[in-house]
Amino acid sequence: MxxxxxxxxxxxxxxxxxxxxxxxxxxxxxxxxxxxxxxxxxxxxxxxxxxxxxxxxxxxxxxxxxxxxxxxxxxxxxxxxxxxxxxxxxxxxYVATTAWSALVNTGGLSKDNCANKRVLILGGSGGVGTFAIQLLKAWGAHVTVTCSHNAEQFVKGLGADHVVDYTAGPVEEPLSLLEKFDLVLDNIGGDTERWALGLLKPWTGAKYVTLVTPFLLNTDRLGIADGMMQTAATVATKIIKHLVKGVHYRWGFFAxxxxxxxxxxxxxxxxxxxxxxxxxxxxxxxxxxxxxxxxxxxxxxxxxxxxxxxx
Ligand SMILES: NC(=O)c1ccc[n+]([C@@H]2O[C@H](COP(=O)([O-])OP(=O)(O)OC[C@H]3O[C@@H](n4cnc5c(N)ncnc54)[C@H](OP(=O)(O)O)[C@@H]3O)[C@@H](O)[C@H]2O)c1
Structure with missing residues (x-):
């Protein structure tokens, strides 16, 4: 800002x-x-x-x-x-209400349905990630987290069950060997969209929720009307592209x-x-x-x- x-x-x-x-x-x-x-x-x-x-x-x-x-x-x-x-x-x-909006309002998780759900948090060591780990663990989910090598003990101390070091090589390779997930919370964006939806359990209602969206950048760059049109077209295309593969693509926002x-x-x-x-x-x-x-x-x-x- x-x-x-x-x-x-x-x-x-x-x-x-x-x-x-x-x-x-x-x-x-x-x-x-x-x-x-x-x-x-x-x-x-x-x-x-x-x-x-x-x-x-x-x-x-x-x-x-x-x-x-x-x-x-x-x-x-x-x-x-x-x-x-x-x-x-x-x-x-701020990080709590952002994580809550993404996981609860958009992702459909709650304290009553998290037990035994497998959640992947891309970027677990920052503000949103450290809160999301604790919330999901309190609700009984199994939480996998990506972070730098030097944050591994830190996120484990917050309750993360499994940690993958993204600095050790292409992180999608070790992640693809794990059991598939019910929800992916993406705090990183960019390249992650290329592979993260393939880590979800297809045809089970599994969701990918990203907090990194082009919404504000589009309106800054193109103005309100064109920026919103561009945003709507982008999100609709992505939702449909992934829906036919049996997984849900969503954008999360602070509320x-x-x-x-x-x-x-x-x-x-x-x-x-x-x-x-x-x-x-x-x-x-x-x-x-x-x-x-x-x-x-x-x-x-x-x-x-x-x-x-x-x-
Ligand atoms: N949509 C919304 O309404 C909304 C609201 C709030 C935040 N956000 C977005 O949500 C994201 C997270 O926010 P935040 O406040 O938690 O950020 P943050 O506190 O700056 O944390 C980002 C964390 O990600 C780690 N990281 C960087 N690259 C990574 C990678 N490739 N894989 C895994 N971890 C990586 C960083 O540590 P290292 O670099 O040391 O690894 C850092 O700990 C940001 O992009 C922010 O803009 C969106």
Whole structure:
């Protein structure tokens, strides 16, 4: 977003009638996660009160959390897990609601149907991957993960049953020797689409869900109308191409959800999910935090502490 990614679609969402003219979103406040304290509630807000400790994932079309105050709808926030500090809690909402949207809303998984399901996570060591491993293990799935050699113990420590090192050679070769999967969650994209759908159990409802889609890039590049047409044509072609082979091809997207965070909060307090904070920065170190994130090779999440009370 700092480099303009998604600006065409997000500007439209912020200001559908272009009343304030493009450019009015600046200064744009970044930061998609928040854990803090409610300062004020709207008159019709019933579920939250002033001074409640809450956490949320902020939609990318809203001003972000690298600020003292954030304005959110009541259905986007949730009571923060009691067992976590604000800094720990702030590492979870965005990747959690993204993984939840991909696995539950798009992938059709739930705590009631995961037992004995085989799930492959491409890219298990980053923010989404580290959360997805823990959620799926808590729900009883068998989880295979790809990651770098030096992240193997790290993802096993989060519960991964089987780990494949993608740096040791073409990763599709060892993966193709394994029993087939009920769901593939793709955090990597690109080349993976060429082989990942062949790892699914055909004609069983098995799904490939990728979080790496060209949707925002298309609208940035072609404008809203042509970008959306291009996107619709691309996804429809891929869905049909794979459907005739007996597997389902889907795109996953972040979706803000207080109710999903309520369930995740309970899982955290029950000890089923923990925070994976790689590094914490102070507010004055925000530039260094962004430089660190941009280098890639994440092992969990990077957190910024705005104040000692909330993150
Ligand atoms: N569609 C949506 O709404 C949505 C929302 C959130 C995120 N996303 C996308 O989802 C993806 C994951 O996000 P994230 O926040 O989890 O990213 P992240 O925290 O940056 O993690 C990416 C991880 O993948 C590892 N990796 C890189 N290349 C790999 C490969 N070929 N095979 C296996 N692992 C590899 C990296 O470690 P090493 O390089 O050290 O191996 C790193 O740990 C990103 O592409 C992001 O843009 C989409």
């Amino acid at each position: 700092r480099g303009g990614y998604g600006s065409a679609t997000l500007a439209l969402k912020r200001d559908p009638l272009n009343i304030t003219q493009s450019g009015s979103e600046f200064p744009l406040i970044l930061g998609r996660d928040v854990s803090g304290v409610v300062m004020e509630c709207g008159l019709d807000v019933k579920y939250f009160r002033e001074r409640d400790e809450v956490w949320a994932a902020i939609p990318p079309w809203k001003q972000g959390s690298l600020a003292e105050f954030v304005v959110l709808n009541a259905n986007e926030i949730s009571h923060k897990p009691k067992s976590m500090s604000h800094a720990e809690a702030a590492s979870i909402p 803000p959800s207080g109710p999903a965070l309520d369930e995740i909060s309970e899982m955290v307090d029950a000890g089923q999910i923990r925070a994976v904070v790689e590094e914490t920065f102070s507010f004055s170190q925000v530039p260094q935090a962004f430089e660190k994130v941009e280098k890639g090779h994440a092992r969990g999440k990077t957190v910024v502490e705005i104040s000692q009370g909330g993150s």
